[in-house]
Amino acid sequence: MFHSFRQAMAWLHTWFGLVLGFVLMAAFFFGALSVFDREIDRWAIPATRFEPQPMPSFEKVLRPAFERLQPPPEMVEAMRPRVDGPMPERFDRIAYWSAYTTHRDPVLAIYAGWEVPGARNPDEQLYAVGTIDPRDGTPLPDDRLKIGSGFFFPLHYGLTLDWKNLGIWIVGFSALVMLAALVSGVVMHRKLFRELFTFRPGKARLRSALDLHNLTGVVALPFHFFFAFTGLVIFSATYYFPLGHTQLHELHELHEQHEAAALGLPHGRSGVPAGLANVDAMVGEAQRRWEARGMAGDVGFLVLQHVGDANGYVSVYRAGTDRIALVGQGIHFKADTGALLREDPPATPVARVAEFLTGLHLQHFRHWLLRWLYVFGGLMGAVCIATGFVFFVEKRKRQHARVGSQGVRIVDALAVTTVTGMVLAALGILVANRLLPEALPGRGDWERFAFWGTWALALVHAGWRSAPVARGLPNPAWREQCWAIAVLALAAAVLNWITTGDHLLRTLAAGYWPVAGLDLALLAVAAIAAAAGHRLGRRAEAAARIGAHGGEAAHA
Amino acid sequence: MPEPQIAHGWLLLGAMLACAAGMAWLALAMDVHARQVWGRGLAPAMAKGLRVLGALALAAGLWLCLLADHPTMAVLVWVMALAVGALAVALLLAWRARWLRALAPWVRRAA
Numbered sequence: 001m002f003h004s005f006r007q008a009m010a011w012l013h014t015w016f017g018l019v020l021g022f023v024l025m026a027a028f029f030f031g032a033l034s035v036f037d038r039e040i041d042r043w044a045i046p047a048t049r050f051e052p053q054p055m056p057s058f059e060k061v062l063r064p065a066f067e068r069l070q071p072p073p074e075m076v077e078a079m080r081p082r083v084d085g086p087m088p089e090r091f092d093r094i095a096y097w098s099a100y101t102t103h104r105d106p107v108l109a110i111y112a113g114w115e116v117p118g119a120r121n122p123d124e125q126l127y128a129v130g131t132i133d134p135r136d137g138t139p140l141p142d143d144r145l146k147i148g149s150g151f152f153f154p155l156h157y158g159l160t161l162d163w164k165n166l167g168i169w170i171v172g173f174s175a176l177v178m179l180a181a182l183v184s185g186v187v188m189h190r191k192l193f194r195e196l197f198t199f200r201p202g203k204a205r206l207r208s209a210l211d212l213h214n215l216t217g218v219v220a221l222p223f224h225f226f227f228a229f230t231g232l233v234i235f236s237a238t239y240y241f242p243l244g245h246t247q248l249h250e251l252h253e254l255h256e257q258h259e260a261a262a263l264g265l266p267h268g269r270s271g272v273p274a275g276l277a278n279v280d281a282m283v284g285e286a287q288r289r290w291e292a293r294g295m296a297g298d299v300g301f302l303v304l305q306h307v308g309d310a311n312g313y314v315s316v317y318r319a320g321t322d323r324i325a326l327v328g329q330g331i332h333f334k335a336d337t338g339a340l341l342r343e344d345p346p347a348t349p350v351a352r353v354a355e356f357l358t359g360l361h362l363q364h365f366r367h368w369l370l371r372w373l374y375v376f377g378g379l380m381g382a383v384c385i386a387t388g389f390v391f392f393v394e395k396r397k398r399q400h401a402r403v404g405s406q407g408v409r410i411v412d413a414l415a416v417t418t419v420t421g422m423v424l425a426a427l428g429i430l431v432a433n434r435l436l437p438e439a440l441p442g443r444g445d446w447e448r449f450a451f452w453g454t455w456a457l458a459l460v461h462a463g464w465r466s467a468p469v470a471r472g473l474p475n476p477a478w479r480e481q482c483w484a485i486a487v488l489a490l491a492a493a494v495l496n497w498i499t500t501g502d503h504l505l506r507t508l509a510a511g512y513w514p515v516a517g518l519d520l521a522l523l524a525v526a527a528i529a530a531a532a533g534h535r536l537g538r539r540a541e542a543a544a545r546i547g548a549h550g551g552e553a554a555h556a
Numbered sequence: 557m558p559e560p561q562i563a564h565g566w567l568l569l570g571a572m573l574a575c576a577a578g579m580a581w582l583a584l585a586m587d588v589h590a591r592q593v594w595g596r597g598l599a600p601a602m603a604k605g606l607r608v609l610g611a612l613a614l615a616a617g618l619w620l621c622l623l624a625d626h627p628t629m630a631v632l633v634w635v636m637a638l639a640v641g642a643l644a645v646a647l648l649l650a651w652r653a654r655w656l657r658a659l660a661p662w663v664r665r666a667a
Contacts, residue, residue: 197583197646219642222635323626356628367629369568373636380639 009184016177018392018411021385023159023174025418028154031227032378033148033426035363035371038104040148044433046500047144050106053134055099055299056247058279061304062138065511066097068139069112071126079126085118093117093269094307095125097275101300103135103321103366105512108134115269123262145444147429151451157231165239172235175228182225192218202217206394213387216380223377224384228362229277233354256341264342265332266311274310277338286316286331295329297322300364304335311524313341325355370375390414393469401472409469413462415479420481423525427488428454430522434495479540482533489526493519564624571620571633576641579615580659581606583645592653594665608662614638 002008033040042049056062059300071091080087091114099110113127131140145151161167176200186192196218199211218225260267283299290297300319306312312335320326330344347355359365363374393412400408432450436443458481465477496519497503504523582587585606587597598606617637621630648655657663 006597067569192654196642197589197649199646199650201650214648215643220639221645223639322629324632359628360632365629367625367633370629370633370636373633373640377636380643431576487602499587 006187009187011186013181013188016386017181017388020174020177020420021388022414023170024178026159026422027171027174028378028381029154029158029422029426032375032382034153034156036514036517037146037148037153038102039517040152041146041150042106042514043496043518044147044430045144046502048107048552049502052104052106053101053108055101055283055302056108056134056137058283058302061116061132061134062097062099064109065130065137065139066112067134069110069130071114071128075126076127077248079116079119079124082120082124084120086116092308094304096303096305097307098301100302100522102319102364103298106134107140110134129265129453136273143444145433145447147433147447149450150427150444151429155444157235165543168235168239172232172240175235178228178478179232181227182217182221182228184288186221189214189218190529206391209387209390209394213384213391213442216384216387219482220377220384221341223374224381226357227361227377227381227531230357233357234361234415239302264311266306268311269306269309270311272310273308274312274336276304276307276312276335278334279304279314279514282314282333282338283316285338286318286458288555289331290318291331295322297329307335310336312336320359321365324359324365325352325464326359326362326364328355333372386415386419389419397469398472400470404470406470409466410471412475413459413466416462416466416475416481417455417459417461420478421455421462423485424458424481424488425455426520427492427525430492431488431495432498434492451462470481473541473543474536476540479533479536482529482536485529486526486533489522489529493526502540566600566632567620567624571617571624572637574617574620575634576644577659578610579638579641579645580648580656581610581613583649584591584656585610589649589653592649593656594663596665598663602663635638643651654660 002011005023060518075088093115095115097110099108101108108131110130110132111127112130113125115122116124116126119125126183129142131142132138133140151160155169158165158167159171161170189195195211195214197215199208199215201208201211203211230471236246257267279302283302286299287296295318295320298321299316299317300321301317303315303317304312305315314333314335316331318329325347327348328344332341332343333339334341389411393408393415396408400406429447429451432447436446440446461481462475462477465480466475469475493504496515502512502515504516504519507513507519584593585598585603587603590596590598590603618630618634621634621637623634624630643657657665
């Protein structure tokens with residue numbers, strides 16, 4: 001079928017790139033937005049616009065907050081059929097209490113899990129999640145959609161297709177294909193180094209689109225490769241090969257027991273009630289020990305296992321803000337006495353590589369330049385895919401027009417939908433977030449509808465305006481959606497000002513970057529989209545003049 | 557802002573600039589781009605000199621990154637700074653090629 005290896009690679013690159021390019025575009029674009037997921041959350045939930053807070057005192061703030069938590073009633077109802085005997089009024093067999101924070105979180109997420117007496121599967125637990133103000137422990141409403149971490153981030157890794165983790169499989173498969181596309185792209189590219197700096201915007205569209213495709217693909221090649229690869233590494237352990245939880249369940253359970261014994265940490269409950277020593281003292285001791293190791297730091301993750309049981313213990317993990325690896329250096333204390341149980345030893349070389357790879361992708365570090373560089377890398381990926389689509393269409397447009405095929409017309413309409421339409425959808429949810437009434441029931445659902453609705457409109461518009469493509473001409477939807485982006489981005493920034501009073505002068509003067517940064521980004525998007533729309537308009541006019549002229553000449 | 561953060565910022569700015577300049581010198585050492593910038597090709601010795609200068613600048617960029625951050629973070633910043641530098645050079649060559657003359661003022665233009 002193929003005369004050469006290079007030809008085979010070109011076929012693979014073209015067709016797999018086309019089909020999964022649509023998914024990869026979403027992964028890249030929403031991945032770039034997820035770099036600043038917590039900042040987008042602040043923009044979307046004005047009540048949480050205050051400075052990030054350290055892990056609060058357990059005795060003063062966390063303990064009362066944990067004690068208030070109970071599993072949500074609907075979850076209790078859902079579990080009732082799988083339990084022998086009645087459900088308790090109040091759940092008090094605490095499996096764990098935990099709190100997790102980063103250097104970018106003003107609000108604190110807290111988690112609790114309970115063992116259920118009489119549960120047929122003893123591993124099945126009830127759990128609850130709460131959000132508190134870490135300054136005083138006030139519970140905050142948890143029903144607001146965190147657009148950054150609760151919507152854009154899940155879109156990035158699973159397209160929000162939760163059914164049987166379908167989205168996660170699709171995105172993972174696309175990441176695998178992307179690795180193949182990178183390799184085949186490098187094979188196809190005859191002059192990787194010789195044309196590293198080559199971009200010829202003045203040449204024909206086919207050439208300049210390919211230049212830009214190569215440029216954005218090659219200069220950010222390490223980024224593209226490492227993010228596809230580390231994304232797969234993260235997924236594979238949790239979703240693709242969860243052997244420990246499926247085929248090897250019994251062995252896994254036994255291993256956990258052995259591991260707990262080896263570590264000196266209790267595995268299950270003892271059934272003997274016990275008190276809880278001062279947890280703040282344990283946290284202080286953990287911080288002293290980190291400092292003694294030359295790595296003083298803040299607490300990122302605090303876990304209390306089996307609270308109220310003699311086997312209870314407290315684990316304190318260090319926030320990984322100053323290096324790539326995630327939280328670590330756990331120090332464990334016996335809950336009822338506060339005695340040191342175990343100090344995690346430094347990771348083995350293999351574990352350190354794994355930590356580096358996952359940390360590189362999940363980026364919990366404190367480094368604003370590197371965050372922006374990641375946004376840059378993600379946008380390079382998006383441009384690379386978008387120009388790939390343009391190249392595909394440009395290359396076939398005239399030939400399809402001659403034979404009357406609708407192929408490129410469909411591809412082009414889908415490309416409009418995934419390139420400009422995706423930006424429109426993201427802006428649609430931000431605008432809806434500022435426009436919907438504060439007390440609207442199911443507000444988060446309406447915001448999601450706004451997102452998908454905007455995207456669906458973009459698809460309909462792109463399809464409706466696509467007829468010229470079948471005649472070998474550009475689709476005016478590209479230009480029109482550029483203008484729509486400019487309008488919506490400006491509207492989002494202005495609406496933020498009107499509804500919250502946090503205009504740019506105020507947020508910049510206060511140095512409140514989460515909101516100022518997003519507003520500035522919106523204005524930049526509006527300016528770039530307007531410039532692009534303007535240029536496309538001028539080009540269309542020029543083409544129309546030549547077309548009219550050519551038409552007259554033909555009549556003459 | 558505390559002192560160390562400012563120093564950190566300067567180191568990173570220096571690293572970004574070193575990477576961009578390094579990429580620019582590597583590009584200028586290539587015949588096709590030298591023609592874009594000066595309207596003529598360079599003598600082989602001059603091109604080699606620029607290539608060495610470019611490599612040294614990239615190495616200096618890495619060194620500045622390592623001064624600024626934990627090594628695991630520094631390598632990531634450096635790799636991404638190289639990407640930004642390469643893109644900036646490519647865009648300058650496309651639209652404002654002559655600006656790059658400033659990086660090698662000792663090279664004479666085509667008559």
